Amino acid sequence: MTTAATLSRYADLPVLIGLMEGDEKHKGAANSTLDVLWVLYDRVLAVTPETAEHPARDRFLLSKGHGPVAFYAVLAAKGFLDVPTLRGWRAFDSPLGHHPDRVLVPGAEIGSGSLGHGLPLALGTALGLRARDVRRPDGAPPRTVVLVGDGELDEGSNHEAITVAGRLRVEELTTVVVDNRSSAHGWPEGIGTRFETEGWISREVDGHDHDALHTALTAPHPGHPLAVIARVRSKR
Amino acid sequence: MRETFVETVNAALTEDPRTAVVLAEISVDGFRRAAVRHPGRVINVGIREQAMIGVAGGLALAGMRPIAHTYAPFLVERPFEQIKLDFGHQGTGAVLVSIGGSYDASVEGRTHQAPGDVALLDTLPGWTVYVPGHPDEVRDALRAAIPGNDRVYVRLSGTANRSPLPVSGGLTVVRTGSPRSAGVVLAVGPMLDPVLEATAGLDVTVAYTATVRPFDREGLSALVGAAGNADVLVVEPYLSGTSAHEVSAALADRRHRQLGLGVARDAELRAYGTPAQHARAHGLDTEGIAKAAREFFLV
Numbered sequence: 001m002t003t004a005a006t007l008s009r010y011a012d013l014p015v016l017i018g019l020m021e022g023d024e025k026h027k028g029a030a031n032s033t034l035d036v037l038w039v040l041y042d043r044v045l046a047v048t049p050e051t052a053e054h055p056a057r058d059r060f061l062l063s064k065g066h067g068p069v070a071f072y073a074v075l076a077a078k079g080f081l082d083v084p085t086l087r088g089w090r091a092f093d094s095p096l097g098h099h100p101d102r103v104l105v106p107g108a109e110i111g112s113g114s115l116g117h118g119l120p121l122a123l124g125t126a127l128g129l130r131a132r133d134v135r136r137p138d139g140a141p142p143r144t145v146v147l148v149g150d151g152e153l154d155e156g157s158n159h160e161a162i163t164v165a166g167r168l169r170v171e172e173l174t175t176v177v178v179d180n181r182s183s184a185h186g187w188p189e190g191i192g193t194r195f196e197t198e199g200w201i202s203r204e205v206d207g208h209d210h211d212a213l214h215t216a217l218t219a220p221h222p223g224h225p226l227a228v229i230a231r232v233r234s235k236r
Numbered sequence: 237m238r239e240t241f242v243e244t245v246n247a248a249l250t251e252d253p254r255t256a257v258v259l260a261e262i263s264v265d266g267f268r269r270a271a272v273r274h275p276g277r278v279i280n281v282g283i284r285e286q287a288m289i290g291v292a293g294g295l296a297l298a299g300m301r302p303i304a305h306t307y308a309p310f311l312v313e314r315p316f317e318q319i320k321l322d323f324g325h326q327g328t329g330a331v332l333v334s335i336g337g338s339y340d341a342s343v344e345g346r347t348h349q350a351p352g353d354v355a356l357l358d359t360l361p362g363w364t365v366y367v368p369g370h371p372d373e374v375r376d377a378l379r380a381a382i383p384g385n386d387r388v389y390v391r392l393s394g395t396a397n398r399s400p401l402p403v404s405g406g407l408t409v410v411r412t413g414s415p416r417s418a419g420v421v422l423a424v425g426p427m428l429d430p431v432l433e434a435t436a437g438l439d440v441t442v443a444y445t446a447t448v449r450p451f452d453r454e455g456l457s458a459l460v461g462a463a464g465n466a467d468v469l470v471v472e473p474y475l476s477g478t479s480a481h482e483v484s485a486a487l488a489d490r491r492h493r494q495l496g497l498g499v500a501r502d503a504e505l506r507a508y509g510t511p512a513q514h515a516r517a518h519g520l521d522t523e524g525i526a527k528a529a530r531e532f533f534l535v
Contacts, residue, residue, distance in 0.1 A: 123287070
């Protein structure tokens with residue numbers, strides 16, 4: 001893992017992203033998620049390349065699958081992916097495309113791209129781990145964290161899952177909403193209220209502030225699922 | 237068949253800690269006691285079919301064996317993209333069990349009918365599709381499906397044949413025609429009894445299957461080879477011609493004729509009444525099948 005040792009810092013992410021080429025649309029999405037992804041993999045999630053198949057690992061589900069170069073770069077920095085693999089991005093025989101495929105990408109928990117699938121899948125994953133009473137080495141149940149976009153919340157399937165997760169009090173589930181104000185009709189009263197009304201605890205933070213993200217993602221929220229609304233630069 | 241489904245899945249919940257049931261209000265009463273006995277393994281998401289399939293997909297990712305169930309249109313058609321992406325694309329599976337089928341819910345109208353369910357699943361790779369013709373076959377299909385990790389659809393029907401047959405995965409010969417026979421009739425699931433009655437006076441081989449996918453191409457090829465003519469009539473209780481491409485593939489090495497009977501494709505039947513009246517309207521009653529068989533086999 002010499003590559004991981006040499007290209008494993010936050011400061012290395014632009015270089016890793018530079019190994020891939022993106023069109024303009026995907027560049028914007030990549031930048032909006034970079035800090036959230038880094039904080040999750042660097043400071044929050046209990047998962048490593050060595051435990052990537054372990055039943056008790058924390059799970060991260062990238063539901064907003066477009067703009068995945070930041071995700072691929074973080075997976076490479078953390079050693080899930082070999083750095084040279086990044087160079088083949090989008091090629092026919094590369095595991096890395098515009099939308100991640102879990103069958104092809106080491107460390108990717110789901111294949112995503114069509115919006116509105118990750119949150120229901122994350123809810124089912126959390127419920128399954130709970131039913132099996134899976135525990136991490138520290139005795140805590142594994143966390144399941146799903147990242148969605150504020151535009152993605154337009155999809156009704158999210159709201160089915162938000163309601164069910166809130167009522168079933170799935171504390172092990174965290175949704176990070178990366179908010180770049182791209183939803184066509186917006187969310188009057190704020191995105192967080194959509195979750196709070198259904199029984200979630202919500203926290204809104206600057207999506208580029210690593211310490212604020214870390215605090216929001218790790219402060220206890222007993223008995224309730226957690227929604228972290230990460231404000232990032234607007235697309236509009 | 238619905239009662240057998242509830243009994244069999246309740247037993248599986250007790251025997252196999254991997255199993256979990258995901259419901260969307262329908263049949264919740266059948267799993268009330270199991271929900272208390274097996275905490276977290278009977279999940280009613282309310283009237284939210286996208287969440288039902290998504291949650292089932294997540295359960296599979298977490299190493300569970302999900303069984304999802306509701307009326308066929310709400311199980312297969314409404315959340316079809318979830319079925320496509322949340323199982324096969326993720327490399328996982330589930331057992332989906334429907335009721336309502338083609339026109340079992342005749343008085344409910346078109347909203348509660350899904351004659352296109354098998355054809356839709358046919359657009360996705362890797363699905364095993366059971367159409368049991370008898371409650372015992374429901375039990376056997378579920379017992380075969382639940383221990384695995386595959387993608388399985390079990391289509392329950394409101395009508396059943398008088399006797400069960402083994403759920404073998406292949407075609408079962410029920411009546412053998414002579415070497416000079418007119419051809420082969422394949423009955424799927426609950427169509428067997430009407431097919432046997434309708435073809436009683438014909439020299440044809442009658443075969444049966446409750447496993448329509450994967451389709452037993454070798455079995456059909458052998459039966460047609462032993463018949464007097466390479467003419468095949470398929471009688472399915474859902475959209476007509478659903479298995480036509482399978483018959484074509486099975487007989488691609490020879491000149492042949494085929495006809496598929498099933499629920500009509502050309503127009504929406506705007507009628508209520510009984511399932512038997514719908515069967516008659518689609519030509520799937522004994523008389524309709526007999527008439528179509530005589531015309532097709534040129535006798």
